Amino acid sequence: MSDPRLAVIERRFDKVGKVIAVSSGKGGVGKSMVATSLALNLRDQGYKVGLLDLDFTSPATHVILGVEGLYPEEEYGIIPPIAHGLRYMSITHYSLDEPAPLRGVDISNAIIELLAIIRWEKLDYLVVDMPPGISDATLDTIRLVPKLEFVVITTPSKVAYQSVRRLLILFKNLGISVRGVIENMVMKPGTDIRSDLAKIEIDYIGELAYCDELEEAIGDPARLAETSFYKKIGELSPKII
Numbered sequence: 316m317s318d319p320r321l322a323v324i325e326r327r328f329d330k331v332g333k334v335i336a337v338s339s340g341k342g343g344v345g346k347s348m349v350a351t352s353l354a355l356n357l358r359d360q361g362y363k364v365g366l367l368d369l370d371f372t373s374p375a376t377h378v379i380l381g382v383e384g385l386y387p388e389e390e391y392g393i394i395p396p397i398a399h400g401l402r403y404m405s406i407t408h409y410s411l412d413e414p415a416p417l418r419g420v421d422i423s424n425a426i427i428e429l430l431a432i433i434r435w436e437k438l439d440y441l442v443v444d445m446p447p448g449i450s451d452a453t454l455d456t457i458r459l460v461p462k463l464e465f466v467v468i469t470t471p472s473k474v475a476y477q478s479v480r481r482l483l484i485l486f487k488n489l490g491i492s493v494r495g496v497i498e499n500m501v502m503k504p505g506t507d508i509r510s511d512l513a514k515i516e517i518d519y520i521g522e523l524a525y526c527d528e529l530e531e532a533i534g535d536p537a538r539l540a541e542t543s544f545y546k547k548i549g550e551l552s553p554k555i556i
């Protein structure tokens with residue numbers, strides 16, 4: 316018997332213009348920081364924006380936004396609360412900071428459940444903070460969420476880039492739309508990531524320098540907006556949307 320939730324999910328995205336999934340082969344490369352800063356920048360530009368944290372094992376966007384105690388309204392589904400002008404949904408609205416003891420199939424099931432019950436209102440962009448790599452959660456999101464395009468984050472490290480490259484090739488083989496790659500935490504010029512991406516026909520969106528002010532801005536979006544990191548994401552945003 317087919318899962319009735321699956322048919323519902325596509326309709327839940329009827330009013331969403333475009334879904335931007337921020338992903339990487341690895342953790343710790345800046346996905347959550349980029350996803351949150353991108354969502355806030357697009358809000359600054361006057362768009363209606365949502366932010367969905369799907370990294371159930373290490374949710375982080377609530378820490379970056381500095382929000383807690385948000386409760387979604389329930390009405391024929393759930394309506395994401397507003398945080399800093401974003402329609403914002405995270406598993407932490409339910410689990411708070413308890414570790415989510417979810418594995419494999421459980422995570423898939425929780426993601427399907429969440430996608431099936433959220434009622435997104437009219438949004439120009441929904442930014443999704445994805446779990447790292449190709450997990451069941453990633454594959455489910457690809458399978459279920461319409462209008463999805465990936466932005467992939469790497470660092471200059473060969474270790475990070477190798478796993479990103481594998482992810483990109485997999486996306487290509489699966490026919491998944493990739494907007495491009497952002498190189499984050501760049502400390503000196505001249506890695507060969509840009510030229511290697513050209514070989515596999517993936518766009519290089521741009522680089523984000525290592526930013527000393529970032530750590531102190533966590534939890535304070537007004538302060539985040541003052542950082543060079545945030546401003547650079549604003550500059551790159553036309554190439555992302």
Ligand SMILES: Nc1ncnc2c1ncn2[C@@H]1O[C@H](COP(=O)(O)OP(=O)(O)O)[C@@H](O)[C@H]1O
Nearest residue numbers: 342343344345346347348375500524525526529
């Ligand atoms: N450009 C940058 N400069 C300095 N620190 C950064 C930069 N990008 C991310 N960070 C820091 O690196 C850590 C990991 O970032 P995060 O966004 O949580 O990664 P991910 O979501 O990929 O696991 C965070 O402490 C974040 O503040």
Ligand SMILES: [Mg+2]
Nearest residue numbers: 346347370375
């Ligand atoms: Mg993260």
